[in-house]
Amino acid sequence: MATAAERTKLFWFNWPSHVGGADTKFTHLLPLLAAEYEITVVPNDPKSLASGLWCNWLDGCGIKAALMTDLPERLEGWAVSLCNGLFLKGGMAAEMKRRGARIAWSNEMMWHFEGELAAVHTGLIDRVMYVSPVQRAALEPGYTGGSGAERSFDEAERGIIPRRRAAPLPWVMTGNWIDPAAFPFRLRGGSQTGPFTAGRLSRPDPDKFPDNFPRSFERLGLRDPVRFRVMGWSDRLSERWCEHTFDKRWELLPPAAESSAEFLNSLDILVYSLSPRFHESWGRAVVEAMLTGAVPIVPDGAGHHLEKLVAHGVSGFLCGSEAEFGEHARALQDDPSLLRRLSAGAREDACKRHCDPEIHRQRWRCVFA
Numbered sequence: 001m002a003t004a005a006e007r008t009k010l011f012w013f014n015w016p017s018h019v020g021g022a023d024t025k026f027t028h029l030l031p032l033l034a035a036e037y038e039i040t041v042v043p044n045d046p047k048s049l050a051s052g053l054w055c056n057w058l059d060g061c062g063i064k065a066a067l068m069t070d071l072p073e074r075l076e077g078w079a080v081s082l083c084n085g086l087f088l089k090g091g092m093a094a095e096m097k098r099r100g101a102r103i104a105w106s107n108e109m110m111w112h113f114e115g116e117l118a119a120v121h122t123g124l125i126d127r128v129m130y131v132s133p134v135q136r137a138a139l140e141p142g143y144t145g146g147s148g149a150e151r152s153f154d155e156a157e158r159g160i161i162p163r164r165r166a167a168p169l170p171w172v173m174t175g176n177w178i179d180p181a182a183f184p185f186r187l188r189g190g191s192q193t194g195p196f197t198a199g200r201l202s203r204p205d206p207d208k209f210p211d212n213f214p215r216s217f218e219r220l221g222l223r224d225p226v227r228f229r230v231m232g233w234s235d236r237l238s239e240r241w242c243e244h245t246f247d248k249r250w251e252l253l254p255p256a257a258e259s260s261a262e263f264l265n266s267l268d269i270l271v272y273s274l275s276p277r278f279h280e281s282w283g284r285a286v287v288e289a290m291l292t293g294a295v296p297i298v299p300d301g302a303g304h305h306l307e308k309l310v311a312h313g314v315s316g317f318l319c320g321s322e323a324e325f326g327e328h329a330r331a332l333q334d335d336p337s338l339l340r341r342l343s344a345g346a347r348e349d350a351c352k353r354h355c356d357p358e359i360h361r362q363r364w365r366c367v368f369a
Helices: 021-033 046-050 052-060 085-089 092-098 116-121 133-144 154-158 235-240 260-265 284-292 322-334 336-354 357-367
Strands: 008-012 037-041 078-082 102-106 127-130 171-173 196-201 226-231 250-253 269-271 295-299 317-319
Touching (some): 008 021, 021 037, 021 078, 021 284, 021 357, 046 052, 085 092, 092 102, 102 116, 116 133, 127 133, 133 171, 171 357, 196 260, 196 284, 226 260, 260 284, 269 322, 284 336, 295 336, 317 322, 322 336
Parallel strands (some): 008 037, 008 078, 078 102, 102 127, 196 226, 196 269, 226 250, 295 317
């Protein structure tokens, strides 16, 4: 292990949280990387440093927290950010570059942030991280094509004329690290003590939910007793489906009403159908569900990365139509042995293919090589 003097310095412009894909990813990454890197977390909002809970947690991980104004005028290492638009448009990336840091950026989404293309085309960003090939296919054309660039950052450092990168932009496929220990496993399909439960976990974005929701759950054809649980509900979603009567089968929870692990462990199956307007760059909730033993039923293809997460018939099911969602959900409800086999397979598959800590450490070593 490198000594403190030898460790690469990372100035990470995010703040830990249990809500939101990028912030949750960041929360899992910090303990994984803390032994190899000297990490300083830099929040957008100074009020974050008044959070005793998270500051104590960071301290326990051996990680510092500071505002950018408190960082050295000249520094070495990397300024890093996941999905933090303010890092680019708020000038933090440009200022860290001026102070001597190299810049590593992960978009995490399937669309470009304001100022992102300019930051790439003018050489502000030294390395990009992709979470999946599907995301790379969506974002890379903007990174490599000159016509898509916005006005350059600070007019190409006040040169008024835009610069172009002299070499292709280096990139690393980092994926998504999830600590299996954070999602305890419970085998489904044993003695049933309550109703069969189908659920969904996502952020409260109406465009992420299928257009026929909540009918998509009710049309699964599950027999009573059955329960439908959704975490990540909001007033916007209530307005979107205001004409629907949510009967006693439904439980609609706001974000973080329960821990993700607790919520997912209450489900037998995770039904993750999506709007045709939304494309999933990775699908963190699906792998979290797999770790707990909840069996995921997800779309096949349709521009999502989900088909790479689930092994059909081994750790979940891939569906090409609404009818297939119902067929697989009913089979899992009606056949406890099938539910047990896929529940165990989901945990094993997630740990083996998606959650190997050394694989993820090596990916991040490539980022900062």
